[in-house]
Amino acid sequence: MSTGTQTASSDELIQQGNGQAGPRRLLAFLIRPSLVTALLYLVFIVALSIYKQYDALHYVHIGTVFSQHVAHGSAGYDGQFFYYMVTDPQHASAHIDDPSYRYQRIIYPLLTALLSLGQKALVPYAMLLINFVSIVGSVEIAAYLLKRRKLSPWYSLALGLYFGQTTAFIFDTTEPLTYFLICLGLLSLEWKRTRTAALCMSLAVLARETAVLFPLGYIALLFWRRRWWESIRFALISLLPTVLWYGLIVVIFGRTGLGYAPPFERIPFRGLFVFYQDHNRFPPLVILMLIPTVLSIIAFARATLLRRWGDCTWLIWGLNLALTIFMSIASYEELVSAGRLSTGLVLAMLLYGWQARDRLTLWASQIYTITFILYIAGLFILHFPS
Template sequence: MSSAFTASISQFFSGERKKQHFLLRPSVIVGLLYILFFLFMARFHGFSILSYVHLGRVSHTPNTHTAGYDGQFFYYIAQDPLHAAWRMDNAPYRYQRILYPMLVYLLSLGGMTALIPWVLLLVNFFSIVLATEFVARLLCKHQLSPWFSLPIGLYYGQTTAFVFDTTEPIAYFFVCLGFLLLANKKTLLAAIAMGLGCLCRETAILFPLGYVAILVLNREWRNAFIFGLISLVPLPVWYLCLQFIFGSTGLGYAPSFEPIPFQGLFVFQGNSRFLPLLILMFVPTVLNILYILIEVRHNRWKTATWISWLLNLLLVIFMSRLSYVELVSAGRLSTGLVIAMVFHAWYTRNNWLLWMAMLYTLTFPIYIYFL
């Protein structure tokens, strides 16, 4: 019985098995879990779809008692892209991540107010599910189990972005699509996808940046120039547009990095949020540090995936204390680290690293517990 069970588990996580049933695949499981989570959260929100926007007094909304959250700004841009600035704390900063609200504007038939809250949620829902599907297909291409894609959808940073209507799911949807296109040797389309991801969330730039860096190290100057032009340049060009429109790019509004590793996290020591931060953020990041050093020791670091992994790791290590104030912001900002780890494990066919990444799936129920 024991050996049969072990064999079945081994087969389940093996890339060498028969074609999956449509309903028994990681992306479908992730989708079902998010639907259940949405129904669970709906009870606490009084089944009000607008509550996921998190409107607040910062946007001059009457009769509110909180500052709200970032989703409100994408809601207002989607309502009226040309005249939403007056409702914002810092308009150029909020307009940096323009692609998400503009897509919602189009899908809500030109900003129909009643549709926007639904479309905000649905765009993120399908972004999470499809990103998981893309990574599952990448894993299968290397004869690895598609179930190792679960961290892409079940990391709690994706979960918080889903219920707070923020841009991370669609940003990393484009990143995952870009890697799938790269694996299929569709380089120009991959560059376009990653460029679009950067216009959803600026931290997505760490992925095309890693790819361009490895092209430069390999002296593939022409490929580096073309890929960088398409994937990296759109973001600074958009910043120049913001400078022209608002007289500012909004870059100085973002919280600055801490000078000491994990300083932003440990300032909360003794606070009630310290324990969940320790479990959800500190322990997994330390494991990342240890494993990224192991990859250097085994000379598996001269890859685009390793460089992107390192850049995302540094982002989390030196994250501002303002980003640790809430589990939401800390999770959102660290999502790229999880995705970068999985991509590197996929590229190097590293089963041990994939198993370690699976620990991130536990953050989904842990986050729900701490709600």
């Protein structure tokens, strides 16, 4: 009798345990970096829309200079150019500052056109949706790759909550999609699908040219390991489509537009310190750009001294650091442009951290997570430009 009672009790405990396992699994699934990021962005965009009385079209930031050709009107921002490409492809050039330059970044407007189904009213929503999904998807991939190396997936929040991603989201620019495509490429490399990785990185470069620093790093690694054919193949897949597209741009517009982008500075952070007397612009640049970048430089110097290369990820990190350090005055002129242009640095730092299993670097990268809170506080309290 006692044995039977004990067996019955054991069965009841097992059933209770199984009953509790389901909710625990559901809770573990819901409390994950990507979904936390998604929730924060949803709350943010709803709150900002109510606070500013914005609808989806406001995030395109259409100015009167290009839409109505008012010489001394409002300039708007880059999202308007992609909007024109989708809504009026035949006459878009008339509303774009330099068509040969803007059409280099063709993937975002193409995807927007596909999702909006030819409906002009849906275009602003499609632009927001693409960037929202891209940010959340990037965090999900980064978290997965961290877990594969037995590292905390929560380090991935740095990528999703970097204020540069936030600015790109509310200004309808290409960076979230660009670095989501890079993340897809990194995931493909993890799964040993080199050709797919090269293709994803090719699309990333066609979304934003600064993404080229990532495939260049892997091409250099393959070349260094004397895997000549793989290096050539990766280069052809990841870079040749951009070369061909730029060639087509020359045929259409008569030039590539490569010279339109502002040149890099020769002195580190000169582009930032030019504004040291601007009391409205300089403090946010120091807090959101300079301090995180200096911390990244210190972490990079440490990794260099320890000769921990993390395959080619040390090189990719260094290239993205240089991009931020020598960024032009024009890029630092606006908090929005400075933040979104340096998004690749955040991903590169995380990439190095998980590849080299360097927890100290991963911890240092979390300063970028804090920038999300600071930027939102600036928008609602200090009235940063939005």
